[in-house]
Structure formats: structure tokens, C-alpha cells
Amino acid sequence: MRCELRTLQLTEPFRIAHGTSTERTVLRLSHDGVIAEAPFVPYYAESPEAALAAVRELRDPFDSLPADTPRAARLAHDVLKHLLLARSAALPLWQHLHFPNPNGRLVVRSLGIPSDLVAFRQRVADTARQFHVLKLKLGSGDVAYDLDIVRVAREAAPDATLIADANGGWSAEQAVDLIPRLAALGLTMIEQPVTHREGLAPWMALKAGLPTPPIPVFADESVQTSDDVPMIAPFIQGISVKLLKCATIGEALTTIRLGRELGKQVLLSCMIESSHGITVAAHLAGLADYIDLDGHLYLANDPGGGITFDADGRLHL
Ligand SMILES: [Mg+2]
Incomplete structure (x- = not known):
């Protein structure tokens, strides 16, 4: 070896x-x-x-x-x-592994926090020609800018499904204020609005301020393995599962199954990694609602092979 x-x-x-x-x-x-x-x-x-x-x-x-x-x-x-x-x-x-066939599933394309909204508008429009589900990274440190990111994306890709990931970048108070406003702009899901570093306290504060969120709220950093699912479950509608968080395919499967048992949606995600890693994760795509597996597209020297996306943003293995 x-x-x-x-x-x-x-x-x-x-x-x-x-x-x-x-x-x-x-x-x-x-x-x-x-x-x-x-x-x-x-x-x-x-x-x-x-x-x-x-x-x-x-x-x-x-x-x-x-x-x-x-x-x-x-x-x-x-x-x-x-x-x-x-x-x-x-x-x-x-x-x-007796998983459902992942071929043909629509994938999510993520866009990092932009530094220039004019260039971002063009990038969103270009990306939306192939990918119909776009994930916007928010949590820029400026909530007005986060709103602008979603507004610009909505205008640039009126037909795309827009989801977003704040990576814990908002306080609970900000999240309570922002989530309904972002939903009104056409956002359909928000991932990790509040920090994972303070346990359940920010999640409790978010739920107290927004008992019935207008869009599903997902946990990513707050759910590392299946051990974390029961505690976070009352505060969220979905979980993000990544192979690296779980460290084994078996643990990823356990996390997905436990989430399903508790009525949660599942986002299958990845890190920035090569297509070798992404391809393995893609074999679990038939188990997920959202397939956020584009980490290899950020690389200048991806070895290639395995996963491909067709002109309609669907994955093939
Ligand atoms: Mg995330």
C-alpha cells in the first residue's frame, strides 16, 4: 500500500x-x-x-x-x-453497499462569499446555465451585504433554486431577523445560521425568536457524527452529512438513517477535495435530498476521473 x-x-x-x-x-x-x-x-x-x-x-x-x-x-x-x-x-x-442509484441526481453548485457583486452577478448567471440549485455562502460579517448577495443571485438566476450556508456567521438575533427576509428574497434553505462553538444555546435562541422558520434550517458544523443528531434535532429541519466529519462510510450511513428516523432532510456535502474523494461521496447521493458535491471544481490540479456533471447539472458515475 x-x-x-x-x-x-x-x-x-x-x-x-x-x-x-x-x-x-x-x-x-x-x-x-x-x-x-x-x-x-x-x-x-x-x-x-x-x-x-x-x-x-x-x-x-x-x-x-x-x-x-x-x-x-x-x-x-x-x-x-x-x-x-x-x-x-x-x-x-x-x-x-446496497445504496439507491445516484446517477442522474441534480447537484448543488456552491459560490463563495464574493468580493465584487458585479462580477458575482455574471458568475451566478453563467453557473445557473448548468446548475439549477445554487448554494450561496453568507456570513460575510455584514448582514446588509449578505442580503445583497442573495438579492443579486436571485436577479441573476431567476429560475434557480437558491440555498445558502452562513457557516455559523450570524448571531441568533441576526439569524432571527435575516431568515424571513432571505426567504422573502427567494431563498429556500439555510445551513448553519448560528455558531457551533457555543453548544445548543444559539440554536435555542434562534428557535425562541423564530419558532416556525419560513424555510428549512440545516445544521452542518453542529452535526459532526450521529452522536450529535438527537440533541440538535428539535432545532433544525435538516442535517449536512460529510464523509470527513463521520470518518467512515458506515458512520455517514448511520448519521443519515438517524436523521431520517427523526424526520430530517439530508444534505450530502464535501470539503474542498479532489474528485477521488468527491466520487466516493457521490455513491451516497441516492440517500440525500441535496447533493452538494462540487469541492473538486475549485481545484487547479484535480486528477479527474469518476464523477461527472452533465449539461443539466446532474451527476453521473
Ligand atoms: Mg456547510
């Missing part, structure tokens, strides 16, 4: 409420022609070198890793095992 760290360059800086990125490191494992990758994200502050050292201890891809191994290493290792088993069975991963 070959283990290496690779650096992926972004085509341009990507800004969200947490900060701006220009490159990403991924851990790549390869064995017998099968490649598995998992990204490191600034948000988790995991050591790529520690992750690499952990997987280098493995003598065989099917050996187990200690539970305290960095999640990128656990994910790359878990994915490698699943891909090897699916290949042995001569089946696509989704079929091997």
Missing part, C-alpha cells in the same frame, strides 16, 4: 465565514490500482504528518487503525477498504 500527502491548488481563493483557502493537503492511499483520498481542512487542524505516519504503520489495507487516528487517515483507510471490496465484487460502490 502506498501512502502519500499531496497538495491541491485552488483556482482562486475560496472565502467562507471561517476564512479563506488557497490550497488543500490530502492524504492519498493506493493499493493494487485503487486510490482513496481524504482531505485535511483548516477547521479540524489535524496534522497531515501524523495521519501519514499512522497509515504507514499498516501492513495490509484490511488491518485496523487505532481509534485516535486523525480522521483524514481513518476516512482514506475506510474508503480504500470499501473500494477494494467493491472492485472484488465487480460492482459500483453504491451497488455493493
